[in-house]
Amino acid sequence: MANIIVNGTARQIDVEPETPLLWVLREDVGLTGTKFGCGIAECGACTVHVDGVAIRSCSVPVRTVEGKQITTIEGLSPDSSHPVQQAWLAEQVPQCGYCQSGQIMATVAFLKNTPNPTDADIDAGLTNICRCGTYERLRRAVHRAAALMRT
């Protein structure tokens, strides 16, 4: 049994404590915006926030996040109005879109610590994989989001 708080709602889930948070979110909570990409914390498609910190949920046992505030892409904003989502829309970042929940969640956490990033900061701080190759506009969108958040 695991007691977790997802997007502000407390839930009790009947799973083995070693189950990765990713699968609990997807199959027990029913939030499928968080994606399975690699299972070994390499690609970042499963990025969510735990107490505001970006983590790769495929490699985090659910027992380690009990009682903590978990935020998924669905909980970022009720209407896609978060500045990072708006920047993603304006720059038309996604292609297939599969990695983009994770990219957005990683960016939100990144901008908290680096509110005025250079390209070099972005390249070093954002390590999620996108196979469609949206990096050029993703970089632009991070700058745009940073600008939106400063206003």
Add this chain to the structure above:
Amino acid sequence: MTMMDKTLSRRTFVTTALTAAGGFALGVGFVTPSEAATLSVRPWNDDASGMPGEINAWVVIQPDDTVIIRYGRAEMGQGSFTALPQILAEELECDWAKVKPEYASANRNFKENKVYGTLSTGGSRAVREQGQIVQQAGASARERLIAAAAKRWNVPASECEAAMSKVTHKMSGRTFRFGELAVEASQIKLDKEPALKRPDQYKFIGRRLERLDIPLKINGSAKFGIDLEVPGMVRAAIIKCPVFGGTVKSVDESAIAGRRGGLQVVKLPNAVAVVADRYYRAQQALNALKIEWEVGAAGTTNSVQFRKEYIDALDQPGANARHDGNVDTAMAGAAKVIEATYDVPIIAHAPMEPLNAIAHVQANRVDVWVGTQNADAALTLAAQASGMKPEDVYIHNTFSGGGFGRRLGPDEVAQAVAVSKQVGKPVKLVWTREEEIRQGRYRTQAAIRFKAGFAADGTPVALDMRNSAGSGNPANVQNGVDPQTIQGLINTAYKLPNFRVVSILKNTHVPLGPWRAPGHSQNVFFVESFIDEMALAAGKDPVQMRRELLAHRNDFQQLIDVLVEKSDWGKPMPAGKGRGVAVHESYDSLVGMVAEVAVTNGEVKVERVVIVCDCGTVVNPRGVENQLEGGMIYGLSAALFGEITVKDGRVEQGNFDTYPVVRLKDAPKTEVYISPTPGKRWGGVGEPGATMIQPAVTNAIFSATGKRLRSLPIKGQDLRPNSGV
């Protein structure tokens, strides 16, 4: 700075410039739901044949004016779920805000004699092949709506016109909404199909429309195959024999006895699956099984041996795929001859979404929910795997998390159907990343030997190529030639009086398939590298050599003009940096690239890439830019890192730690310029970007270091200057 268009409606397009001085104009570029067409998070239907208001198989107009436009391709990121409806809407004269695209039904395509043509999505064909079909469908629907209105008013159709989802009688100003006319229009037969608009009449084609799927892809709501649930569903993990072609010998289930999750082991001839109530339980149980495989002789093979075999095969007799002039005579009389051998390893696709499918086999029908590039093939495979008739199979195509060719051969569909049949329930089968890397349909290993002959003044007079590669589809082989393996060789735009391509086909037990720009993807690396070697031998600048070999092509000359200007070609670079060029025509598009690299302590960094494209008619410039940028990154992964190795008959890599791909830190600054020349082409753009980056980078490395790389990937090769060529 950037220009963005904001689409408000068919009539009012507002162009807004974002200025650097003014900072970002916040909010600009958004299309609210009331202004734009919309896509459902689940954009498929069961079988919508014969709906009221269905004017033809492509267009349904509902009483509230909603326009359902059927989409006969697969959306895997390339944007044609927006582009094809955009093309149809141009002719239909409908209000874009009323448009709701959805997938065409594969079941209906089968039952109604390919009413949608092929649903297969590959070959950069969506726009260039299906564009005209949907234009005609839109024009036909429009004329029938006009005819229905004219009939009601008892006036000649010529007095009526359609715009913004209304038909207007010009003289009286009377109007009907499309929604009021659709049922009658669906009954009307036209004497002849209407002519299509001329390109200079386009109001909608060519607009920088925002993609319809993006709002669903920034908040987690878009449903990919892996996200779906159906009632009563169980979940399955699977491992196929890691030696291709092998079979299951035995399975020891003792390790999972008593585990939680309603576990059930399912044996297929060549794979073992575990079914459970939760995927993680299924996956963990599968890992715990002791499986013995029957692997046969393939179990002793390895990549070192394969590489040698493909290179050795170049000395074997082959089939002439093309021969102009007389290469042997020209070579014998040449003042100078150069020769070089190149090769590439097999590589995997690694789309972000691992392959998966939900199958539900019932007594009278089979349903499959899957993100597939080829819903027609999925239907055929599901019928075979279930033993049902194709007309009883329903494919519900979903968004795909990338395809790149891997989702053209839907192996996961056959497996999911087989498992569902055995357990008697709907089954969601999900491959692990390891399964995806180890059970690919890989880009072929390939090698090539070039010979070029020059006249005394340095003019190239003969080019000879002997190419060894594997066929991804032996059924296509004719006279010893697979048309796919020689793409980019036989149809090069370069013109030499004596030119020959010899094809030597060689397969191993490794399954092969189309990898973004099949054939071109390795052959453009080969040819564009060797053209640089020819330039060096002739004492010419690489761009100049290309201009001379393309002297017969004004369109290429124009493309190169733009490329030279935008890329600063010829301007000095600091030590350790270099530029490399590549140009190529494929999928009816001309593309040129210049890459800038810096080589520091033997490590390469691609700093900037300039791409110029002439694809003829542009449907949506955003889409063109996206595809070229993304294709370039996809090819860059292959150039820098792409290598699958085989040992003991099985793939050694398994995940992104051992099969690295480009991340942000590896991604160059990228500029795309669209520079179309007049003509009738609707060039494809999904694939060309993936080819040219490979030689552009290795040519730039040569420029920076004097090292000519004749194999890929670049990773692991010695790039220090003067370390030998």
